[in-house]
Amino acid sequence: MTTQLLMEVRDLVKTFGDGETATKVLKGLNLRLDTGELTALLGPSGSGKSTLLTIIGTLMKPTSGSHTMLGVDLTKADDREVTDFRNRHIGFVFQFHHLLPDFTALENVIFPSAVRAGRETEAMRQRGRELLAEVGLENRIDFKSTALSGGQKQRVAVARALMNKPELVLADEPTGNLDRESATQVMELIGRINTEQQTSFLISTHDEKIAATCRRHVMVADGKVTG
Ligand code: ADP
Ligand code: MG
DSSP states (O other): OOOOEEEEEEEEEEEESOGGGOEEEEEEEEEEEETTOEEEEEOOTTSSHHHHHHHHTTSSOOSEEEEEETTEETTTSOHHHHHHHHHHHEEEEOSSOOOOTTSBHHHHHHHHHHHHHTSOOHHHHHHHHHHHHHTTOTTSTTSBGGGSOHHHHHHHHHHHHTTTOOSEEEEESTTTTSOHHHHHHHHHHHHHHHHHHOOEEEEEOSOHHHHHTSSEEEEEETTEEOO
16 A cells, blocks of 8 residues: 655644743644554643644644645635635544534434534435444444443544544544543554554554554654654
């Protein structure tokens, strides 16, 4: 399988606030991700991992620096183009699953797509069912999310992130709230999807056992990639 450049940030700077209270969090950070990579993002708490994931996810603009993905210069795109780009190409998994409690597993997986389209379609339901089977929840499709375990909820969140076949999934401490066994299952699932579908994953984690399941490790310290 050939790999190619998927995403690149160069000389990335992010400063929060201004004047006396300005905090420079990213200080000229460089990172390239290729298609099909499985990358752990490591670094002490407060080093800027979540800030970096938020910028790569196009949810926040950098103060300066370049950000390109799939050949598109995302610092130059307007808000509508960026939103459209994000919906098509990037999926998100967070530490807390952010599932809607009154919705079933299937409804949670298709909800973002249904909201964007303004309606729910049979094609969405079909894709959602396939994804839930893919993450091992074929017998939980119509369960309310509140009736699922923590690990199962996070697997629903992974299925939801994959709904639009994104090239890149950003996961911010996705196993931070799970017990060891559930965390291992979620990482096995991510590893399998990465291998089978060539989806690139960038996963921030504090957990060395979790990081060990990733082929590439990127260390962030003092606002830069250090290794
Ligand atoms: P990590 O995810 O590695 O723990 P973060 O990216 O969350 O690090 O935070 C890096 C630094 O940026 C911290 O010092 C944090 O307080 C600061 N920070 C993050 N978001 C904001 C914000 N919206 N306003 C001000 N400071 C922020
Ligand atoms: Mg964080």
